[in-house]
Amino acid sequence: MRSRVADALRRFDRRPAERPDLKRASVAIALIEPGPAFLLTRRAPTLRGHAGQWALPGGRNEPGESPGEAARRELAEELGLVLGADAELGMLDDYATRSGYVITPVVLWAGADGDLQPNPAEVSELHRVPLDLIDVEPRFLTIPESDAPVIQLPLFGRFVHAPTGAVLHQFREVVLHGRPTRVAHLEQPVFAWR
Incomplete structure (x- = not known):
């Protein structure tokens, strides 16, 4: 699986x-075995920003830090996972x-x-999410505040919104299906705008 994921990301023409x-900021899509699965968190309710929201491990980049370095540092800080x-x-x-x-x-192989x-x-909360759970069609909503569609990714009987929902949808498209799907245009719900 590791080589399959790496090959899919090599073929993908990433857009910065x-x-x-x-x-x-950087987030980690940390792939683990058995599964494979990825690690998904629910942010602590005491955090100033985006408390209680579903999130991939991640955070703000330190000065001079590459996205990969930032994602790996955040994994260590949030989950004790040192890679x-x-x-x-990729x-x-x-x-x-x-x-x-x-x-x-940043997609990482955690083994x-x-x-x-x-x-x-x-x-x-920490969840080990099997990849097949995100191999589903998202729901798209319209809101009066934006012309762009709001993405909702069904997971755990709820919905995960952008940015996490958009990132996971792109991972599904690029890695699981080999489709160069773009998600930067997808909107976040208004509650995530702060």
């Missing part, structure tokens, strides 16, 4: 977002958020599901 007006640079398989398109960030999704230690200051 040139937005110097926004802060840089080397050789775990990086990146998906950048996604500009309404809350002032450009997010770079065997080890002893993860969620940091309670940042993570209230």
Whole structure:
């Protein structure tokens, strides 16, 4: 599976977002065995931004830090998962958020599901999500505040919204189906704009 994912990402013509007006952030799509599955968190309710929302491990890039370095550092801080640079398989398109960030999704191979230690200051829940659970069609809504469609990815009997829902949808399209689907145009729900 690792080589299949790496090959799909190599074939994908990634689009960076040139937005110097926004802060840089990175998220990790950390693939684990058995499964394969990926790690998804629910943000702690005490966090200032996006409390309680579904999220891939990640956060703001430190000065001079590459997206891969930032994603790996955030994995270590949030879940106690330490990975080397050789775990990086590739990146998906950048996604500009309404809350002032450009997010770079980094796909990482974490291997065997080890002893993860969620940091309670940042993570209230940790889920190991089998890839087949995101191999579904998303729902698209219209809202009066935007001309762009709002993406909703069904998961756990609920919906995961952009940016996480958009990133996971692109991962599904690019890695599981080999389709160069773009998601940067997909809208976030209004509650995520802050």
